[in-house]
Amino acid sequence: MLKIPASLLIFLGLFLSQYSFAKPVNILPLGDSITAGIGPDLPKEALPSYRRDLWHMLNNAGYDVSFVGNKHHFADIETLDNKLKDYSPNYEGYAGITAHEINSDPNNEGYKISTLMNDGNYTPDIALIHLGSNDLLQNKPSNQTLTALEGIIAQLQDKNPSISILIARIIPLHPYDAPETEISNTLNRLLTTTWATQQSTAQSKVEIVDLNTHYPIKNSYWDEGIHPSALGEAFMAQQCFDALKSLPIMLQNQNKITLKKPPITQNLTLHLDALDINADGIQDNIQEISKETLLTIWKDKSKKHNDAKSQNTPAPTRINNNKLNHQPTIAFKQAGLKTLNDKQITANNAYTKFVVFKFNNSKKANHLLSSTTSFKGDTGTTLWGAGKSNISIQHNDNPSNFINSNNFKTGFHIVSFRYSPKQLGNLISLEGEIQQINNAVHPHQPAFTTIGYANDKFLDGSIAEALIYDKALTNDEIEQTERYLAKKWRLKLKEMTSIDIAKLAIIEDIIGNLDKVPASAVQINLFISDTIAKNGLDYSFSLQKGTYNDRNNPTKDEVIKAIMHVNSTNKKNQSSAGSIPPFLLLTVILAMIYRRFFNQHLNKESYKM
Secondary structure (H helix, E strand, C coil): CCCCCHHHHHHHHHHHCCCCCCCCEEEEEEECHHHHCCCCCCCCCCCCCHHHHHHHHHHHCCCCEEECCCEECCCCCCCCCHHHCCCCCEEEECCCCCHHHHHHCCCCCCCCHHHHHHHHCCCCCEEEEECCHHHHHCCCCHHHHHHHHHHHHHHHHHHCCCCEEEEEECCCCCCCCHHHHHHHHHHHCCCCHHHHHHHCCCCCCEEEEECCCCCCCCHHHECCCCCECHHHHHHHHHHHHHHHCCCHHHHHHCCCCECCCCCCCCCEEEEEECCCCCCCCECCCHHHCCCEEECCEECCCCCCCCCEEECCCCCCCEEEEEEECCEEEEEECCCCEEECCCCCCCCCCCEEEEEEEEECCCCCEEEEEEEECCCCCCCEEEEEEECCCEEEEEECCCCCCCEEEECCCCCCEEEEEEECCCCCCEEEEECCEEEEEECCCCCCCCCCEEECEECCEECCEEEEEEEEECCCCCHHHHHHHHHHHHHHHCCCCCCCCHHHHHHHHHHHHHCCCCCCCCCCHHHHHHHHCCCCCCCCCCCHHHHHHCCCCCCCCCCHHHHHHHHHHHHHHHHHHHHHHHCCCHHHHHHHHHHHHHHHHHHHHHHHHHHHC
């Protein structure tokens, strides 16, 4: 057995004592049903409370945090959509609970905070407390509620002498009912910074987080007058986030997040990322970005130095924080960006573009990316949309669009476009679902790229990320990149079915089988719901020569005609190959008779010898 000298153990102990190893900061969300979230007994859709928004804000900013408490996820909210259960789940929030019950548990029901912490075997580093609403609704005097809050603070400090405590000025109650609003203000007026300082110790700081003063007095911020709506929860989360990030323990905890690179980096000539505006590969410290910070230069991450500079327009481009799943995006409105290098970004014969975007206005032309040879975009190809109903590729500002995708919903989307008429075919994909594919040739000589405008027409919307490659990516490479974007921005891709994939293989044959891989018999039969396509036969040429009302959207009957043509031709060939012409048959018979006679004559002669 290996023995370690005592002197080495002492040295290691002294050495390790100088360092504290990183661990998640334990945050205790403590409160009533506003902390728990709206349950199924209430009339509107179940909501996860402000905790979900807050956790994503902290996580996206690089903080390693864990919510603690005895309640886990949504035991009281069975109707909550699973997609909303994507954050640290624990908390202490009880419908109808008062600060008096959390402090002293007069009915001995196990709600006393010291009991809860012992039962759950957890020690919070930070307590985030929103209590007092039910005390007010039950007409308990505010000074007694204040005393109960002091008792809760003392128990938390007894459990962890270094705990940081944030006490919330509670959100307004029934904003259009003056007496109850006055009652909430009665308590909130007692929650002063002076009072918080009096509750603090040398190791434990108590602070006030004001969720009341600037809470928007709008119906859309309440569910039924007491509980916040999704908008109200987002407001609460933002206020709590702003208070938490200044705490010393949080400043020590924040990590730098290294952003993953796109799966395909070869031939990447432009990469703009709203999470990394300065292009250093580290996620920006987004809590320092104000709601609408002016953007001057958006750095290119492709290392090709194609940085995009804001143009002098009436409404400059701005950085909007927490706009896409609590992550920043770049907002455009009568503004645009232009790459600083007036040089070619996309190749003349093939390129691929990706954009994560949102349109605001349903009536305006919204230009996303434009490859142009002049400032006004007189020659080039523009990825653009006509509001919320249409997105297309437009060449030379020609209103006749050759690729078109209709009827996508509001919100952020992932769109991909490949120009490769002579190799892989042109295609446009929305949320991972290929909308159109063709081989139309639109020659151009693209130079610099504009983002958010073309031909003096401006995007009214937002862009989160844009990538341009000066080559045609394969379908698999496009799918990989779309998955990278979807995971990064937490957007959902449409999963293509086997029939969708089969149809695309058939369309690719119809436009010329550019990839030299014909659609298989299995794919054809799957699309036409039949078994007439035969293994071993190449149907690509017949599909290309077929007749279609829309070559980008062939019908089953149109495809069947092309398949039957190949089958009938193959059958005739087989029939011809299997029959012997009469003259040839006669020749064979005569040859057989002659051979037999000759063999007999040969045998007789051999006997004479």
